[in-house]
Amino acid sequence: MGSSSSSSSWSSSSSFTSWIMLGLLVLTLASFAPLAAEARAFFVFGDSLVDNGNNNYLATTARADSPPYGIDFPTRLPTGRFSNGLNIPDLISEAIGTESPMPYLSPFLKGEKLLAGANFASAGIGILNDTGIQFVNIIRMYKQLEYFQQYQQRVTGLIGAEQTQRLVNEALVLMTVGGNDFVNNYYLVPFSARSRQFSLPDYVVYVISEYRKLLVRVYELGARRVLVTGTGPLGCVPSEIAQRGINGQCSVELQRAAGLFNPQLVQMITELNREIGSDVFVAANAYQMNMDFINNPQAFGFVTSKVACCGQGPYNGIGLCTVISNLCPNRDIYAFWDAFHPSERANRIIVQQMLRGTTKYMHPMNLSTIMLLDSRT
Numbered sequence: 536m537g538s539s540s541s542s543s544s545w546s547s548s549s550s551f552t553s554w555i556m557l558g559l560l561v562l563t564l565a566s567f568a569p570l571a572a573e574a575r576a577f578f579v580f581g582d583s584l585v586d587n588g589n590n591n592y593l594a595t596t597a598r599a600d601s602p603p604y605g606i607d608f609p610t611r612l613p614t615g616r617f618s619n620g621l622n623i624p625d626l627i628s629e630a631i632g633t634e635s636p637m638p639y640l641s642p643f644l645k646g647e648k649l650l651a652g653a654n655f656a657s658a659g660i661g662i663l664n665d666t667g668i669q670f671v672n673i674i675r676m677y678k679q680l681e682y683f684q685q686y687q688q689r690v691t692g693l694i695g696a697e698q699t700q701r702l703v704n705e706a707l708v709l710m711t712v713g714g715n716d717f718v719n720n721y722y723l724v725p726f727s728a729r730s731r732q733f734s735l736p737d738y739v740v741y742v743i744s745e746y747r748k749l750l751v752r753v754y755e756l757g758a759r760r761v762l763v764t765g766t767g768p769l770g771c772v773p774s775e776i777a778q779r780g781i782n783g784q785c786s787v788e789l790q791r792a793a794g795l796f797n798p799q800l801v802q803m804i805t806e807l808n809r810e811i812g813s814d815v816f817v818a819a820n821a822y823q824m825n826m827d828f829i830n831n832p833q834a835f836g837f838v839t840s841k842v843a844c845c846g847q848g849p850y851n852g853i854g855l856c857t858v859i860s861n862l863c864p865n866r867d868i869y870a871f872w873d874a875f876h877p878s879e880r881a882n883r884i885i886v887q888q889m890l891r892g893t894t895k896y897m898h899p900m901n902l903s904t905i906m907l908l909d910s911r912t
């Protein structure tokens with residue numbers, strides 16, 4: 536009798552559990568199915584400002600997969616992001632309500648996960664193939680675009696060619712590249728090969744002409760909404776202030792490079808859109824977005840924009856950020872996390888301007904306008 540009563544109570548509790556599980560399943564389907572159907576894929580190309588872990592899978596010195604990188608990430612672990620926490624693609628994903636796409640080289644990026652997009656970025660790369668040669672194994676832009684093509688073949692195997700094309704056409708794309716063509720190429724060493732070959736203004740014209748080819752290629756591969764960031768204020772990062780700045784001022788030469796590059800990028804994008812007959816490319820003025828808090832850090836709640844949170848030497852701007860570096864206790868009050876990369880809080884300010892900024896920041900329109908326009912078409 537004891538055994539029969541215990542068996543009946545087991546069976547009723549088991550059916551109760553099944554009902555709960557069924558209820559959960561229905562709830563899950565109800566809440567996620569429409570989202571999954573509408574979610575917009577997100578593709579990311581570029582350098583360390585947007586790499587979220589591809590270089591972890593490569594034999595390269597350009598990596599951010601050990602502490603204290605990731606100290607403020609939800610898991611508190613390093614991921615390969617060059618940030619104390621979230622980076623710009625993460626925050627764009629957050630803003631548009633999608634999951635952050637995984638690094639393309641991750642073995643976990645397969646099946647359904649592919650439909651959210653992919654991040655192809657690789658720290659150290661530039662527009663030119665010879666940028667970042669000192670990092671040896673990195674995914675150069677032409678290779679990132681080859682992977683994008685390979686990605687589309689893989690997704691075609693899942694959902695067919697027509698749906699894949701639609702997914703890519705309707706996706707949001709972010710392209711962040713160019714800073715390394717100056718920092719890790721033209722100005723890497725005195726009398727670099729490129730600086731002997733070109734004057735700075737001629738070099739900028741050449742780099743822009745190569746950038747144009749990459750943008751045309753990403754369009755040919757199906758992208759129809761591409762955020763293109765210009766370079767930040769290259770001379771004002773702690774590394775350059777420490778190495779080239781006089782009395783803590785921004786490096787004049789690198790600021791001159793950014794000053795030549797960014798307006799020509801906007802002009803090139805404007806012409807490209809005119810040729811295509813549609814606002815496919817949107818220029819994000821990363822220079823201005825950064826200069827706002829560099830010029831007036833206190834107004835944005837930063838104690839400094841010159842000293843990196845993690846690093847050593849003057850301005851914590853020398854060498855890499857590692858476990859033995861100086862580390863600030865509160866990352867939110869530093870504009871720069873390491874010698875080159877903004878902190879998560881600075882990234883949030885940048886993404887807010889991408890989302891809502893005027894045409895001074897986003898040309899011809901901001902991300903909220905893009906979201907509104909694309910939801911209607």
Ligand SMILES: *[C@@H]1O[C@H](CO)[C@@H](O)[C@H](O)[C@H]1NC(C)=O
Pocket residue numbers: 663664677745
């Ligand atoms: C970069 O290298 C790839 C592969 O070798 C080549 O197809 C491409 O034209 C090169 N780009 C430039 C700008 O030299």
Ligand SMILES: *[C@@H]1O[C@H](CO)[C@@H](O)[C@H](O)[C@H]1NC(C)=O
Pocket residue numbers: 890891892893894899900901903904
């Ligand atoms: C940017 O976004 C805001 C809404 O968030 C909007 O009011 C504003 O007009 C937009 N500006 C441009 C130039 O698109």
